[in-house]
Amino acid sequence: MSIFLVDEYKDMEPYLPGEQPKDKPYIKLNANESSMPPSPRVFEAISKGEIWNMSYYADPHCHEFRKAVAEVYGVTEAEVFVGNGADEVLSFVLMSFFRRGMKIYFPDITYGFYRTYAKTYGLDMEEIPVRDDFSIDIEDYMDLKGDIIFANPNNPTGMTVPIADIERLVKANPERMVIIDEAYADYSGETCLPLAVKYPNLVVVRTFSKSRNMAGTHIGFAVANRDIIEDMNKIKFSFNPFNLNSITMAAGIAAVKDTWYLDSCVKKTVAARERFKAALERMGFHVIPSKANFVFCYHDAIDSGELCDRLKEEGILTRHFADERLTKYLRITIGTEQEMEVVEIAIREILKEAVGEESIDMRLYECVGA
Amino acid sequence: MSIFLVDEYKDMEPYLPGEQPKDKPYIKLNANESSMPPSPRVFEAISKGEIWNMSYYADPHCHEFRKAVAEVYGVTEAEVFVGNGADEVLSFVLMSFFRRGMKIYFPDITYGFYRTYAKTYGLDMEEIPVRDDFSIDIEDYMDLKGDIIFANPNNPTGMTVPIADIERLVKANPERMVIIDEAYADYSGETCLPLAVKYPNLVVVRTFSKSRNMAGTHIGFAVANRDIIEDMNKIKFSFNPFNLNSITMAAGIAAVKDTWYLDSCVKKTVAARERFKAALERMGFHVIPSKANFVFCYHDAIDSGELCDRLKEEGILTRHFADERLTKYLRITIGTEQEMEVVEIAIREILKEAVGEESIDMRLYECVGA
Numbered sequence: 067m068s069i070f071l072v073d074e075y076k077d078m079e080p081y082l083p084g085e086q087p088k089d090k091p092y093i094k095l096n097a098n099e100s101s102m103p104p105s106p107r108v109f110e111a112i113s114k115g116e117i118w119n120m121s122y123y124a125d126p127h128c129h130e131f132r133k134a135v136a137e138v139y140g141v142t143e144a145e146v147f148v149g150n151g152a153d154e155v156l157s158f159v160l161m162s163f164f165r166r167g168m169k170i171y172f173p174d175i176t177y178g179f180y181r182t183y184a185k186t187y188g189l190d191m192e193e194i195p196v197r198d199d200f201s202i203d204i205e206d207y208m209d210l211k212g213d214i215i216f217a218n219p220n221n222p223t224g225m226t227v228p229i230a231d232i233e234r235l236v237k238a239n240p241e242r243m244v245i246i247d248e249a250y251a252d253y254s255g256e257t258c259l260p261l262a263v264k265y266p267n268l269v270v271v272r273t274f275s276k277s278r279n280m281a282g283t284h285i286g287f288a289v290a291n292r293d294i295i296e297d298m299n300k301i302k303f304s305f306n307p308f309n310l311n312s313i314t315m316a317a318g319i320a321a322v323k324d325t326w327y328l329d330s331c332v333k334k335t336v337a338a339r340e341r342f343k344a345a346l347e348r349m350g351f352h353v354i355p356s357k358a359n360f361v362f363c364y365h366d367a368i369d370s371g372e373l374c375d376r377l378k379e380e381g382i383l384t385r386h387f388a389d390e391r392l393t394k395y396l397r398i399t400i401g402t403e404q405e406m407e408v409v410e411i412a413i414r415e416i417l418k419e420a421v422g423e424e425s426i427d428m429r430l431y432e433c434v435g436a
Numbered sequence: 437m438s439i440f441l442v443d444e445y446k447d448m449e450p451y452l453p454g455e456q457p458k459d460k461p462y463i464k465l466n467a468n469e470s471s472m473p474p475s476p477r478v479f480e481a482i483s484k485g486e487i488w489n490m491s492y493y494a495d496p497h498c499h500e501f502r503k504a505v506a507e508v509y510g511v512t513e514a515e516v517f518v519g520n521g522a523d524e525v526l527s528f529v530l531m532s533f534f535r536r537g538m539k540i541y542f543p544d545i546t547y548g549f550y551r552t553y554a555k556t557y558g559l560d561m562e563e564i565p566v567r568d569d570f571s572i573d574i575e576d577y578m579d580l581k582g583d584i585i586f587a588n589p590n591n592p593t594g595m596t597v598p599i600a601d602i603e604r605l606v607k608a609n610p611e612r613m614v615i616i617d618e619a620y621a622d623y624s625g626e627t628c629l630p631l632a633v634k635y636p637n638l639v640v641v642r643t644f645s646k647s648r649n650m651a652g653t654h655i656g657f658a659v660a661n662r663d664i665i666e667d668m669n670k671i672k673f674s675f676n677p678f679n680l681n682s683i684t685m686a687a688g689i690a691a692v693k694d695t696w697y698l699d700s701c702v703k704k705t706v707a708a709r710e711r712f713k714a715a716l717e718r719m720g721f722h723v724i725p726s727k728a729n730f731v732f733c734y735h736d737a738i739d740s741g742e743l744c745d746r747l748k749e750e751g752i753l754t755r756h757f758a759d760e761r762l763t764k765y766l767r768i769t770i771g772t773e774q775e776m777e778v779v780e781i782a783i784r785e786i787l788k789e790a791v792g793e794e795s796i797d798m799r800l801y802e803c804v805g806a
Contacts, residue, residue, distance in 0.1 A: 068636065068663035070533040070613050071670075080673030083496050094492060103488045112683070117482055118473045120652035120687070122464060123645070126453050150520055154676040163440040186674040243440050266438065275493070282490035282682035293438035300441075303450030304556040306524040312652035313482070313683055317490070 074188055081182040084385055087378075093405050096383040098221070098250075098360050100279035100335065101401035104317065105327040108280070111320035112313055124312035126303070131315045134322050135287055141263050144292040147299060148318070150309045152249055152273035152286030153179060156215075159269055159288065160187050162301045163243060169212025173202050175391060177221045177247060196223075200354060200362075204231040208238055215245040219254045222387065222397040224356025226254050233261055236268045245269045252277035252332050253339075254357035259289055266291040276359055277332050278321050285310070285318045335359050339400040345410045349417055360399045367421040370396040373413070380412045444558055451552040454755055457748075463775050466753040468591070468620075468730050470649035470705065471771035474687065475697040478650070481690035482683055494682035496673070501685045504692050505657055511633050514662040517669060518688070520679045522619055522643035522656030523549060526585075529639055529658065530557050532671040533613060539582025543572050545761060547591045547617060566593075570724060570732075574601040578608055585615040589624050592757065592767040594726025596624050603631055606638045615639045622647035622702050623709075624727035629659055636661040646729055647702050648691050655680070655688045705729050709770040715780045719787055730769045737791040740766040743783070750782045 067076065084097035094101070132146040139146075149155035156179070164170065166188035172180045174193035184191035194206050200223045207214055214235070219226045236244050248270055251257045262270040269290040275281035288298065302309055310318070339361065343353050346363055353363040364370050373396055374386035385397040400406065437446065454467035464471070502516040509516075519525035526549070534540065536558035542550045544563040554561035564576050570593045577584055584605070589596045606614050618640055621627045632640040639660040645651035658668065672679055680688070709731065713723045716733055723733040734740050743766055744756035755767040770776065 068533075068661065068667050069611070070637075070664065071667040072533060072535045074535075075532065075667075075671060075674075078670065078674055080670050081677055083493065083677050086493070086495060097493055099492050102491060104490050108490075109484055109487050112482060112487055114479055117479050117687075120474050120478075121472060121649040122469050123453065123456070123467055123651040124654070125456060150681075151676060151678055153678065157675050162445065163438075163442060165442045165444075182674050186671075241439070267440075279491040281493040284494070284678045284681040291438065294440065297438050297441040297445075300448065300450050301445060301556075303452075304445075304448055304552050305527050306521060307451055307453050308521055308523065308654045311520075311654040311684060313687075314681060317487075317683075 078185055079182070081179045085383070087383070090381060093382045093401060093408060095399040095401050095405070095409065096385040096397075097281070098276060098358070098399045099281040100276060100331065100359065101405055102279045102331050102334070104278065104280050104283070105321050105324040107320035107324045107327070108317045111316045116313060116316050120312055122312075124308055124310060124315060126307040126309075127299075128310055128315060131310065131318050134319045138322050138325060139259055139289065141259070141289055142292070145263050145289055145295055147288040147290070147295045147302075148310060148315075149286050149288075149302075150314075151275065151284035152247065152271050154309065155271050155286040155288045156183065156245070156247070158298050158301055158305070159245060159271070160189075161305070162297050163294075164189055164213070171207065171210050171212055171214045173216050173220065175200060175220070175223065175389075177217045177249075180215055201225055202227050204235055207235055211242070213243040213245070215247065217247040217249060218256075218258070219250040219356070219358040221250065221358065222360065222362050222385070222392065222395070223354050224250070224358040224360060224362055225354065226256060226357050229256050229258055229261070232258055236261060236265045240265070240267050243267050243269065245271065247271045249273045249276055250358035252328065253336060253359050256357075262289040263291065266293065269294060274318060274321060277328060277335075279331060280317070280321060283314055283317055285314060334403070335400050338403045338406050341403070342398075342400060342406045342410065345406075346413075349414060360397050362395050362397050364395045365417065368417065370394060373416060376416045377409070377412060380416075382409055382412055448555055449552070451549045455753070457753070460751060463752045463771060463778060465769035465771055465775070465779065466755040466767075467651070468646060468728070468769045469651040470646060470701065470729065471775055472649045472701050472704070474648065474650050474653070475691050475694040477690035477694045477697070478687045481686045486683060486686050490682055492682075494678055494680060494685060496677040496679075497669075498680055498685060501680065501688050504689045508692050508695060509629055509659065511629070511659055512662070515633050515659055515665055517658040517660070517665045517672075518680060518685075519656050519658075519672070520684075521645065521654035522617065522641050524679065525641050525656040525658045526553060526615070526617070528668050528671055528675070529615060529641070530559075531675070532667050533664075534559055534583070541577065541580050541582055541584045543586050543590065545570060545590070545593065545759075547587045547619075550585055571595055572597050574605055577605055581612070583613040583615070585617065587617040587619060588626075588628070589620040589726070589728040591620065591728065592730065592732050592755070592762065592765070593724050594620070594728040594730060594732055595724065596626060596727050599626050599628055599631070602628055606631060606635045610635070610637050613637050613639065615641065617641045619643045619646055620728035622698065623706060623729050626727075632659040633661065636663065639664060644688060644691060647698060647705075649701060650687070650691060653684055653687055655684060704773070705770050708773045708776050711773070712768075712770060712776045712780065715776075716783075719784060730767050732765050732767050734765045735787065738787065740764060743786060746786045747779070747782060750786075752779055752782055
């Protein structure tokens with residue numbers, strides 16, 4: 067630590083992203099990335115001509131990209147903010163609308179970065195416990211005075227709050243901002259996007275990192291009332307005007323327009339998720355019904371931390387959380403059908419050692435989904 | 437403006453980047469971009485395989501990229517921070533080491549974004565007037581208590597402060613942070629980089645947007661004491677851990693290693709600058725001797741704002757500033773030799789109208805440089 071670091075950051079705990087070991091090849095199912103490549107249109111868009119064009123600054127207003135997003139989602143360009151990942155978009159939301167000491171509420175079980183943000187911006191955060199079954203009870207939030215943020219579907223559970231409940235929450239108090247992180251909404255098929263342009267106090271944040279298979283491109287966007295977007299752009303222009311480079315925007319425009327590819331990838335992931343869930347249940351796992359691209363599960367016969375370590379030895383990365391309420395569970399991202407077959411085989415072998423061959427269903431993965 | 441915008445941002449004036457009109461083709465000499473393409477190695481690096489790889493998150497620690505930068509500049513990875521443009525790097529410096537109300541000093545004539553930053557972060561800024569000839573007098577800064585930032589070479593003048601003077605300033609008070617923005621240092625050939633790893637209170641910021649011809653890629657980096665870099669990374673991980681995407685880093689690694697291409701482009705630009713300066717002077721312009729990739733100049737017979745407008749009509753973008761001390765001048769970025777020939781022709785034609793044919797030297801550009 068240098069002598070210059072601002073006091074309030076001295077004991078800050080930065081967010082810890084899922085590990086990325088490089089010591090051997092891994093099946094990477096620990097960060098809710100997609101194992102499928104970006105749209106073929108993205109491969110076309112990043113042409114030699116586009117690379118040549120990199121010697122000039124990209125459009126800091128991101129007009130073409132915002133227009134493309136707006137068209138696909140049936141809103142206007144003025145209602146769209148684009149950023150360097152949903153993390154940056156959320157950071158600009160916090161920077162624009164929250165001041166030191168302000169109150170923010172979020173579920174105790176949700177995307178861990180909200181806690182990091184709250185600390186970064188010196189907010190007075192309060193975590194609202196989810197129910198024992200991990201569901202969010204919207205009634206807990208109805209009378210709160212401060213702003214509210216959560217992910218829907220939620221992470222790491224994959225559970226959703228009904229859109230009608232979110233609308234009630236938004237309507238209940240127009241002076242309270244509600245931020246819904248829809249990183250996984252393409253998998254649930256349920257979205258607040260139409261509400262974001264209907265109510266002046268709802269911000270919906272989306273990402274290209276999951277269903278558009280572009281985590282490495284790191285694109286996110288927000289849809290909200292045009293005044294909110296205007297404010298966010300003002301802050302962006304005061305922090306880093308050129309937050310998206312030209313290649314990234316070319317890739318983003320190509321990707322967002324390819325709705326056919328998006329649908330096709332989402333369908334494959336949802337099908338693989340349901341097959342994998344059934345396979346886990348046959349092996350005796352408890353699996354929370356997920357509407358995202360991951361499952362959250364545990365087995366009575368094996369500690370989830372140990373299972374995570376054993377899978378890593380087998381070259382499969384999954385995510386185990388240390389938090390008290392989560393530690394019983396393991397989060398496994400849904401990769402391709404082929405990857406999930408291999409994961410099933412690996413888990414079955416580990417379980418065989420733990421509980422003995424006779425107690426688990428030995429039928430192979432592919433017998434079931436068909 | 438929404439009802440949610442934080443009070444202190446309500447009257448903020450965001451930074452206004454050079455305009456990017458698209459109504460017709462322009463020779464773009466208004467934002468100090470290079471007109472040359474990125475290194476051929478960058479075209480190779482952004483392969484189809486690299487695009488495929490975009491479905492997975494990039495390394496948030498940016499190890500490979502930082503290592504590549506460190507090797508080229510003879511420092512260690514721990515002394516390098518990489519970011520989404522020098523603007524973001526500077527933003528992380530401000531965010532990490534400056535708190536609301538803190539004092540920051542910079543010249544009254546320098547990169548306009550420092551003023552924006554100071555407002556964004558609520559700093560108590562004080563602008564130190566440059567001398568009448570636009571040079572920075574380091575003695576004005578020696579006894580100041582607060583932190584200091586300026587560009588070297590300075591923008592929009594292209595003038596430099598001797599490195600020995602900067603070293604004296606840094607040594608004079610180890611509790612004061614000095615931030616040197618070396619966006620244009622490849623053109624001057626003078627750098628504080630070796631000092632940045634020698635003194636614990638000096639941060640040097642660099643960009644790929646100028647001499648590496650990659651403004652559209654938006655890559656910047658800082659070199660400083662490892663404690664400072666560690667602090668900045670901590671803040672980055674609390675704001676946007678994945679600030680550089682995988683394609684951008686692949687491009688950056690390829691570009692930074694291609695020092696031969698860098699040198700060759702810099703030599704061409706410096707040669708074009710000197711030829712263009714001579715041509716301007718033959719036409720009667722006053723030109724500040726520049727060590728950057730632009731010239732700052734004026735002609736007694738024509739208002740610089742008018743010249744800027746007339747050049748724009750001719751499809752040539754230059755930058756005219758409204759600030760009182762700058763408004764007499766026009767900043768013209770140095771493009772390729774061919775572009776500068778065309779600019780010279782255009783300026784000569786405009787001048788002919790203003791002052792009459794007989795009063796200007798009619799010899800063509802190319803007669804001179806040879």
